[in-house]
Amino acid sequence: MAKSIETINKEFPFHEFFDDAPKPLFPARSYEQDMEIAESCYRYIDHIFEELEEFRAFELLRSGLDRSKYLLVKEAKIIAMTCTHAALKRSELVQMGFKYDNILMEESAQILEIETFIPLLLQNPQDGRSRLKRWIMIGDHHQLPPVVKNMAFQKYCNMEQSLFTRMVRLGVPYVELDAQGRARSSICNLYRWRYRNLGDLAHVCRLPEYRAANAGLRHDFQLINVDDFNGAGETEPSPYFYQNLAEAEYVVAVFMFMRLVGWPAHRISILTTYNGQKHLIRDVITKRCADNPLIGRPHKVTTVDKYQGQQNDIALISLVRTKAVGHVRDLRRLIVAASRARLGLYVFARANLFRNCFELQPTFNQLVERSLELEIIPGERYPAQRSATATVPDSMVLSVRDMPHMARFVYDMYLDIVRQSDTQKSQKSWSAPGSGGLAPRPEHFVPAHPGAAPDSDDEEPTGGPTFTPTDIVNEVEESNA
Numbered sequence: 326m327a328k329s330i331e332t333i334n335k336e337f338p339f340h341e342f343f344d345d346a347p348k349p350l351f352p353a354r355s356y357e358q359d360m361e362i363a364e365s366c367y368r369y370i371d372h373i374f375e376e377l378e379e380f381r382a383f384e385l386l387r388s389g390l391d392r393s394k395y396l397l398v399k400e401a402k403i404i405a406m407t408c409t410h411a412a413l414k415r416s417e418l419v420q421m422g423f424k425y426d427n428i429l430m431e432e433s434a435q436i437l438e439i440e441t442f443i444p445l446l447l448q449n450p451q452d453g454r455s456r457l458k459r460w461i462m463i464g465d466h467h468q469l470p471p472v473v474k475n476m477a478f479q480k481y482c483n484m485e486q487s488l489f490t491r492m493v494r495l496g497v498p499y500v501e502l503d504a505q506g507r508a509r510s511s512i513c514n515l516y517r518w519r520y521r522n523l524g525d526l527a528h529v530c531r532l533p534e535y536r537a538a539n540a541g542l543r544h545d546f547q548l549i550n551v552d553d554f555n556g557a558g559e560t561e562p563s564p565y566f567y568q569n570l571a572e573a574e575y576v577v578a579v580f581m582f583m584r585l586v587g588w589p590a591h592r593i594s595i596l597t598t599y600n601g602q603k604h605l606i607r608d609v610i611t612k613r614c615a616d617n618p619l620i621g622r623p624h625k626v627t628t629v630d631k632y633q634g635q636q637n638d639i640a641l642i643s644l645v646r647t648k649a650v651g652h653v654r655d656l657r658r659l660i661v662a663a664s665r666a667r668l669g670l671y672v673f674a675r676a677n678l679f680r681n682c683f684e685l686q687p688t689f690n691q692l693v694e695r696s697l698e699l700e701i702i703p704g705e706r707y708p709a710q711r712s713a714t715a716t717v718p719d720s721m722v723l724s725v726r727d728m729p730h731m732a733r734f735v736y737d738m739y740l741d742i743v744r745q746s747d748t749q750k751s752q753k754s755w756s757a758p759g760s761g762g763l764a765p766r767p768e769h770f771v772p773a774h775p776g777a778a779p780d781s782d783d784e785e786p787t788g789g790p791t792f793t794p795t796d797i798v799n800e801v802e803e804s805n806a
């Protein structure tokens with residue numbers, strides 16, 4: 326057929342379909358230009374049929390499972406799964422014809438070496454070759470390794486060494502984090518020394534939340550020494566189930582204080598290095614404040630090991646042990662503990678025990694430079710107007726001597742707030758519901774703590790919250806009883 330400009334316009338079969346396109350469809354300036362327009366119209370129609378083809382599968386596949394399998398194999402561009410899921414579903418995935426070119430593996434220093442290989446093997450080779458082109462492992466060998474419960478496997482077979490750590494040890498080239506974006510620079514100094522060249526991203530100096538001080542607290546981080554209470558420090562009701570009642574009471578009292586200052590509960594996490602202490606702290610919270618609408622529960626109460634990979638503005642950490650340093654001697658656990666907080670890190674521990682531990686000294690030497698008594702600023706409210714670098718006059722600061730002192734202080738502060746709230750209620754009875762920030766009358770405050778025997782000056786105001794002395798008993802006492 327002769328290549329004349331009119332031919333395209335004449336032979337084009339879809340004039341009617343493209344009727345709403347800008348006119349004229351073929352400007353007839355040159356043959357090539359009209360041909361390109363005709364071809365792009367065909368591509369458009371082709372695309373419609375491709376889409377119909379994709380949708381057809383959803384007409385045929387009725388169950389959600391079949392549809393998700395179809396999406397997994399044909400459509401999804403990025404697929405996320407755990408290594409455990411990969412291991413459980415491997416044969417199913419291979420059978421379905423699962424295909425991928427890249428693997429990005431998160432927390433790969435926390436995976437058993439053998440588990441690391443499973444995600445590499447979720448597809449059949451193509452023409453005798455794997456189509457996998459790239460494998461990126463992200464992890465931190467300075468943090469905790471995979472959990473291997475059996476001591477012999479863990480230590481003597483070195484099973485707790487991940488492939489990631491093995492490669493780092495063998496000198497395989499790797500990129501090391503050189504700028505962190507989580508913590509205040511001062512908090513990062515507590516673990517910065519562990520990395521070759523760790524700096525700070527600009528926003529941790531620039532953003533208002535990093536520039537402001539932590540409301541109610543003099544310091545952004547502190548080690549708070551916790552002495553024996555009623556002659557007891559750490560207790561071990563069953564093997565490796567360590568608890569420390571004084572520390573549990575102390576962290577909960579500080580949490581309650583921060584809530585009364587105005588810190589949102591979800592910005593505070595309580596961490597500890599032992600499961601036993603985690604349970605004890607949860608019990609103390611349930612008894613003292615969980616049901617109190619002014620206080621409630623913190624974001625999480627969990628172990629440092631479980632909290633790896635997570636973060637919060639404030640971390641209150643209880644190190645529990647008073648006789649031996651225990652498993653925090655493993656620097657990797659200390660690094661995880663110290664690096665969870667963005668704005669405030671408060672460590673409750675037997676200072677003399679940990680400061681003398683050689684391995685921990687680069688961190689503890691910084692911690693013990695500050696007072697070992699918690700320094701609070703009564704009267705300051707959240708969010709603080711004070712700058713993080715401002716010097717606080719001693720006259721504004723209260724040094725908390727010990728746990729009973731803190732608990733007493735929090736109890737008095739709570740009573741003051743309730744009294745004020747009562748007064749405001751009677752004075753401002755005209756204010757609209759929900760206005761004026763009046764908190765509902767707390768009904769479940771249990772202020773008593775083992776050291777807070779109220780004296781005669783502390784009688785309840787008429788109509789105040791009910792004082793119900795409640796003792797939290799740790800498991801040693803229970804089992805001895």
Ligand SMILES: Nc1ncnc2c1ncn2[C@@H]1O[C@H](COP(=O)(O)OP(=O)(O)OP(=O)(O)O)[C@@H](O)[C@H]1O
Pocket residue numbers: 465505506507526528633634635664
């Ligand atoms: N480039 C960046 N810009 C802004 N914020 C950042 C940047 N990189 C990291 N952050 C912030 O730093 C914090 C920590 O980041 P992320 O959770 O990725 O760290 P991570 O290396 O996985 O930490 P870890 O393994 O110790 O838990 C997050 O709050 C994140 O928003």
